[in-house]
Amino acid sequence: MAGRRAGVADLCGPRLLSNTDLIAPAELKAALIETAHALGFDQLGVTRPEATAERAQYFLDFIASGGHGDMDWLAREPQRRTDPRTLWSEVRSVIMLGVNYGPDEDPLAVLQARSHGAISVYARGDDYHDVIKKQLKALARWLVATASCDVKVFIDTAAVMEKPLSQAAGIGWQGKHTNLVSRGFGSWLFLGAIYTTLGLPCDTPEIDHCGSCRACLESCPTAAFPAPYQLDARRCISYLTIENKGPIPHEFRKAMGNRIYGCDDCLAACPWNKFAQEGREAKLAARDALRAPSLADLAGLDDPAFRALFSKSPVKRVGRDRFIRNVLIAIGNSDDPTLVASAERLLADPSPLVRGAAVWALAQLLPPEAFAKLATTALPSEQDQSVRDEWRLASRE
Structure with missing residues (x-):
């Protein structure tokens, strides 16, 4: 769960100098967690910038395979994406945050209403980039005011490997569908990052809890997963309906059904979602006009x-x-x-x-x-x- 104090693996740095007093790193982190929850974040974890080094080759192999399709920005300067220190050499800690966006209804029910369109859950409300970036900036301002430091804020718009960093920070793990899975919120988390020059206590990395389950892989309408933990974006309905600028390839048209923006099938199939539905309120409400237009x-x-x-x-x-x-x-x-x-x-x-x-x-x-x-x-x-x-x-x- 977000902000757990148990499982802190080590301290990434010394005691921190605030504007007026010396604050112990653990005390600062506890206050950081409290403030993050007050701002609407559901999970928070901290890791080192070098923690994703072992995942770098997976990303490079993905690019080399062409699985990213026409998403050329992914292939641009891959070193900036695989090592946070290349993006910002002064970073000492990476704070990863998650916001629950789990749906309040079965997200796949609309697929049976074939005269209506299915819009992916994350896109049924206001743009999460705008909403969460405001929260991230507010938390970053608090951190700068509380402990003298520099920060940079990222929300899915820069060369940041959010999912491997989140796993290293203990928030969740990358499931077989390549998306992040959380024990507390299933596959329904928006992710954001704060890079900071502070040394903060690091959380224990999360382990993979997928086991032998293949529900996400078997749910994909277009067989976009050539193997567990591998995605060929060129076959993914989310890619085809959003990133693809040309005609939909004929081989995928029937499989699209009434999915008109994105696809939730692999996310919705995840058994861990049951925890996201037990008394946890999604922070970003869907607009009624976009549920099944x-x-x-x-x-x-x-x-x-x-x-x-x-x-x-x-x-x-x-x-x-x-x-x-x-x-x-x-x-x-x-x-x-x-x-x-x-x-x-x-x-x-x-x-x-x-x-x-x-x-x-x-x-x-x-x-x-x-x-x-x-x-x-x-x-x-x-x-x-x-x-x-x-x-x-x-x-x-």
Whole structure:
């Protein structure tokens, strides 16, 4: 659990000089934990910056395999990611923090409502980057004011290996799905980091508690795990719906179902989640409008309406066209003939990415004769080759 005082492995530094008094490192850490909880953090652990050295090769192998897909920033200057001291040479302690975002309902229930879209749990409320960064900065300001030091704050936007650092700090362990698993909160933790020049007592690293369980691996709709603890992002629905800028590869379209932003299957399958549901309140509430939105309503969004609906949401970062692409794949998987009109209207969309996805959706929903008739009127006026290819491929299926 966060802030446990037992299991402190050693002291990373000497007594600390505050503005007025000498404070013992353990006393400072206890106050740090109390303050973190008051600010809304659920877990806190401390580790050395060199603690993840043994995990560096796993990351380098992942990049070498190409498993990161088009996420080029991961491959940029890998040394900065594998060693915190390369990012900031003065860091002496790394404070890792976790915030519970466990859902208050079955996150996979929406997958059965195929005329509605499934948005990943973490994206159903305000952007966690903005919310948690404010908390991290507040905690960092307290630490600077309490004990003279320098700090740097990170929340999933810099070259920081949050999950290995969190395991080294005792918060949880990297499960077979490569995400962090906590004994107290299952697979539902947002992570943040504070690098500091202070020497603080280090927590005992967490051990792997996955055992023989393969629930997360077997739950993946696209077989994105070539082996336990290995992810091929190019097959991951979260990657395909968020990071992928082009058309959804045909081999994954059916498997996407109605997942229109991210995928929770491997997270939701984790047996450790039962502890996250026992009286623990998620800190970031879901918006009702994003729990199971109607595909028909989403398909009608133009850019201003998209921006308004997803204001302060991480979904907004993918842009309207990529999002509507995802919605159209879900429409094609819906088996709902009432959605034909929504898809047909988008054949005239300015975006070739949207038009191509609309072609595929209509090919799934319309009888072959009706689709062929539609192709004879729409294909001659289509100028984009990628969309023309979608028409031809769909006509042959």
